[in-house]
Amino acid sequence: MFKVIMPKAGMTMEEGTIIKWLKNEGERVQEGEDILTIETNKITMEEPAPGDGILLKILYKEGDIVPVSTVIAYIGEEGELSDVSDRKTEAPAEVRQPEKFEQKIEAPRPNKIMASPAAKQLAKESGIELSLMRQAANGDVVKKKDIAEYIKSASAETQADKKGNVCENRVKIEGMRRTIYSRMSKSHAEVAASLVTIQADVTKMLSLRRDINFDTGRHVTVNDFVLKAAANTLKAYPAFNASIDGEYILMHEHINICVAVGIEGLLIVPVIKNADRLNLFDISGKVKSLVEKVKGNSLLPDDLDGGTFTVSNLGMYGINHFTPIVNLPQVAILGVCAVQRYFSEAGKSTDGMNLCLTYDHRVLNGVESAMFLCHLKEQLEKPLGLVL
Template sequence: MAEIIVMPKLGFNMSEGKLVNWYKKEGESVRKGENLFSVETDKTNMDIEATGDGVVRSLLIKEGDSIAVTLPIAIVGDSTEDISAVLAEALALLGKDSKVCDCEATGQTESTADALMTAVKSDGGRAKISPRARRKAGELGISSDDLCRFVTGTGFDGGICEKDVLAYAASLPADTRQKIGAAAAATPVARNMAAAENLDLDGIAGTGANGKVTKQDIQAAMAGAAAGGAARTCQQAEMNAGVKLSQDGKEILEEVPYAGVRKIIGDRLAQSKFTAPHLYFTQKVDLTNLLELRREVNAVQEQKTSVTDFIAKAAVKALQKYPEMNASLLGDTIVKYKTVNVGIAVAAPGGLIVPVVKNAEAKTVTEIAAVSSALFEKARAGKLTPDEYTGGTFTISNLGMFGIENFTAIINPPEMGILAVSSTKDEPAVIVKADGTKEIAIRPMMNIQLTTDHRVIDGLLAAQFVTEIKDLLERPVALMV
């Protein structure tokens, strides 16, 4: 029996997902456990496996489309069964959600979705206008009444989608656009550039999709206005040669959209930085004893431990001693946790991600090493599940392997703190001997910096906490008991 595949909900706060890649095309067979598609979550891209054997009968959204969780995205079934009823149900569900009534989200070139789209009756004969189409019409100066009168919808259930609005606007001559109060079709960047330079969009020929005026068209017009035909010829030659220039003449190497995982990470960090008042405390740690203990531990076991594993254990013990740091601010409530879940930041293909060692208070240093090592491998392969990178109560970010001597980390909300760990370097240090005398010696020294949320954590508590971590690292035998 045909099965409707839906956008999975992969995390508590996930409301929609972006379809990154279809591993199967319409008409291709898929077996249970095979990767069917990949989804972009708030931290990484995750492959989703098929739940049964069958044939991909219909793909309802395209790669790059975003859709609310639990809404249909595909149909898998037997190669010979009639899926009309299932497809009608799926399309009806999509039609109820405003985020996916654009033809870009539901239309499939030469697919069964096209064949059934016109068979679904509209409600009361009223024109359906998708939110994206309505927004685009507003940008172009086309009213909803004009859409209903002049635009023929090609989207789901005959609805008007963004593509229809662009095609209509681009097909009109300048005088007609002025008559109905519409503006020339242009990208937002091009429209802003034209307004800044007092350029008439109606007088610029668009080279974008459906005749849309693009940034390059505005740049060409600006060059022509400034330097005449010679400048236009030069600009055209540069464009033909594949050279891109900024508005002030700088050659552009590459333009990368600020989107996806990078934008999500940036938005979360900006929210943390400008919502929680950050307070910083730095300590210098002598790692002489810890490095010797680590050498002895690794000599008697196959599973190797890293300095980060010892730091994680020190943080766990400090969090148990100062539970105010092992907390979250959730609305108007401060929640202190008995469970210690330590997140350890690691670089992954999609950006920085923080795998979480759960229930770390019940684990030894070597057990933390085993768990964290497995998590790091999955992170670098892009295979972490949401449960493996959420639920942390405290985070460690170690850039020591890159030779960084000191840095400041931003809190990973809703946690109360993050520990920035820098590289270990040989430095002169004052050593107090047993008889009270002092001497200068070369010791392996490391900077650690604690960032705390000053809304909840006072300076004295933060100072005591980071000093506790320093003391544990300098007498590391305490980490083994």
């Protein structure tokens, strides 16, 4: 008999949500055949059957949030499940379900409401429960005028609702949005975030980029140049290629740059592994491949794990300055802004691009952050070194 386990798809994954069972209890499945869809804290993925057999028992329903390494189903042959009565035979797992918003309604008090005959008659004709008049009565007998005033007040509130109130749609924060919500809240609460900004003259870089794309037929982007320059700078300033682990700082040997990719209201950060060992064209190819995976929802857990530094580019939206949020447990993040054209009094034009570095002041300081940006600026202003 085979156990279907909630997989640990990545070092940071602690739980997964069962989105959909693709097979029903009693159906025969083959090894490697997808049997359910799981949403992790980063991606949505299909989980294959670990062996051939019948899906004997499903232990957790769709929507359940289950800790990793928990048995969620059994596959085997008829009769093999006799010694497994329920999920309690395995290590107990705390199953969470999406929270629901509930409105608490105070139960009516048991004491009787006293009302005059005329008040009772008007309340009956108007469909008003006398229990609603408890506050108006204030311990006294409810009179006809109390009922009339209540009707008038309720009518005024209804008219105000019709004029001023806007119907709102409540959307539950869940899935990857829930992960982003939690991580950004944690970053904002814990990180001593500081921002430094510098402008690089990218005139030569843009000219070189145009020549490369024209001569080779490739499509190297501005961001590709920035990623290569960032990889070189991280090698020169390894303190920025680090992460926080409790009371320790982990200095990473490998330079793995996360590239922020926005899609359908979400921000996904796939990782370019060993970016410092790749040339400009390798980086360009890696980025394109990862972006296609994001769009096709085909990212693997390994594509999202191991990041040591993040680059977020909003330049394509014309943004000239922003404060990126540190992607914990990393210690810094680079924001890339739009290219702006400037003209001198003599009419000569230059292209400038702002670079915004948010760093965790608990482990880094302003001087070394300024030096990091100066090195990055120099790399971009001498772009031939990024190609050779």
